[in-house]
Amino acid sequence: MRANAAVFEKLFTPLSVGEVEVDEPRPGEVLVRIVASGVCHTDALARDGDMPFPAPGVLGHEGAGVVAAVGDGVTSVRAGDQVVIGWPWCGSCRNCQDGQPRYCLQLGPLVIGGSRADGSTALRRLDGSPLHSHFFGQSSFASYAVCAANALVPVAADADVSILGPLACGISTGAGAVLNALRPPAGSSIVVYGSGAVGLSAIMAARLTAATHIIAVDKLAARLSLAAELGATETVNVSEAGVDPVAAVREICGGPADFALDCAGNVSVLRQAADSVGMRGTVALIGGAPAGAEFSFDHLTTLWGKRVVGILGGEGRSVPLIGTLIALNRQGRFPYDRLVRKFPLDAVNEALEASHHGDVIKPVLMMPE
Ligand SMILES: NC(=O)c1ccc[n+]([C@@H]2O[C@H](COP(=O)([O-])OP(=O)(O)OC[C@H]3O[C@@H](n4cnc5c(N)ncnc54)[C@H](O)[C@@H]3O)[C@@H](O)[C@H]2O)c1
Ligand SMILES: [Zn+2]
Ligand SMILES: [Zn+2]
Known part of the structure; x- marks a missing residue:
């Protein structure tokens, strides 16, 4: 079937929007009509070669929409269901079976292989030549995507699916780091380097814990103001003359912090994060980095x-x-929708640029009807 898509033609080049052909779902697969897809910094990492997804193909890994068709054997969803396309996972490896599908042993091929496991792609140009698909198991910068049924997260029929896509990656990454991985105990101190979509989600999640210092560090004053509104108890602006974030954290906490998260995607920040925590403290690597970074x-x-x-x-x-983040959002306790700004698919390059320059925290691409 025909779909509109933003095609990643080659490295360091703007994506080109046009029509493509999408496969019908095979057994175990689902065809999703994408309503909207979030734009994550990681899409730009792939476009610029720091994450080796093969061109030509379609990026996008924060898709949400409506099930259009299901392949043989799929019983978990049916046509008309609203879904978020979650993380791809094989379901049978040691880590998947251990409840940690983010660390699926097939992660590389599932995320950046550019095809199904058998090497076939779900996308073609109108002349029939193949386009790589299945970026993070979805390639959601398109009005339709084929994905594995086991990646889908069904959501309520009355949920506003146009803002749910970012829960597939950036928003869940920051929130889950705090709620699933770090689990700060009462009275602990957390410093979050980087107040983008990931860092602000970590801050909103930290606000749901009994941590008593939640420190946001960034170089953009506007993002720090928002961080304070969303839950940061203190902020540190590293663009101000003479500000040393490690010293500032120690002054705020009366010593080192307990947890430091690098959500900036900058290796020098990682060292600052490590130096911000002390004995038995935890430093978390979350931000991306250029290929080969040490x-x-x-x-x-x-x-x-x-x-x-x-x-x-x-x-x-x-x-x-x-599911938890959607429920918390409905209760007004996790207002990640404040980070979202919608763009039409045609404006995908402007959306990537706006995110890169910090003008927009979480761009979301609306697919044509
Ligand atoms: N681990 C994962 O699974 C995962 C998932 C999604 C995204 N990521 C990565 O997380 C990072 C953050 O993603 P995002 O969408 O929030 O990006 P973003 O660009 O919106 O946010 C990064 C923030 O870091 C700030 N920053 C830059 N340099 C800084 C410095 N020296 N000190 C303090 N702050 C600084 C920027 O001003 C910006 O606000 C990216 O590198 C992305 O690739 C990782
Ligand atoms: Zn697995
Ligand atoms: Zn992402």
Whole structure:
């Protein structure tokens, strides 16, 4: 069937919007009419080669919409159901079976393989030549996407599906890091480097815990004001002359913090995050980095019981994590919708640019009807 899509033709080049052909769903697959797809910083990482997704193809991994058709054997959803397309997972490896599908042992092929497991792609140009598909198992910068049924998160028929896509990645990543992975105990202190979609989601989640210091660090004053509205108890603006964030954190907490999250996607920030926590503190790697990036920590102070953890996608399973965040949002306790600004699919490059420059925190692409 025909669909509108933003095609990633080659590295470092704006995406080009046009028509493509999408497969019918095969056994175990679902065809989703995408209503809207969030734009994540990771889409730009792929466009710029820091995440090796093969071109030409279709990016996008925060899709939400309505089931258009199901393949043989699919009973978990049916045509007309509203869904968010969650994280892809094989369901049978050790980590999937252990309740940690974010760390599926098939993660690489499922996320950036550019095809189904058998090498076939679900997308073609109108002349029949193949386009890589299945970016994060979905390729949602298109008005239709084929994905595995086990990735879908069904949502209520009255939910506003146009804002749910970001729960598939960026928003869940920050919130899940706090709620699933770090679980700060009462009275703890958390510092979040980077107040983008991921960092602000971590801050909103931290506000739902009994942490007593929730410190937002960024270089953009407007984002820090928003961080304070959403739950930060203190803010640190690193663009102000003479501000050393590590020293500022120590002053606020009366010593090192208990948890530091790098949600900035900048390796030098990771070192600041590590230096912000002390004995038995935890530093979490969440932000992306250029391909091949390395980091170094101070040996002695890391030896002091410091935990260094990488966290993908907010950990845990998509259904409970996304379902919980939707419920909290409805209750007004997780107002992530304040981060969203909608763009038409045609404006995909402006949306990526607006996110890169910090003008928009969470762009969402609305698909043509
Ligand atoms: N681990 C995962 O599963 C996962 C999932 C989604 C996104 N990511 C990554 O998380 C990162 C954040 O994503 P986002 O969508 O929130 O991006 P974003 O660009 O909206 O936010 C990054 C923020 O960091 C701030 N920043 C930049 N340099 C800084 C510095 N030196 N000190 C403090 N703050 C600084 C920016 O001003 C911005 O507000 C990206 O690198 C993205 O690729 C990781
Ligand atoms: Zn698996
Ligand atoms: Zn993402």
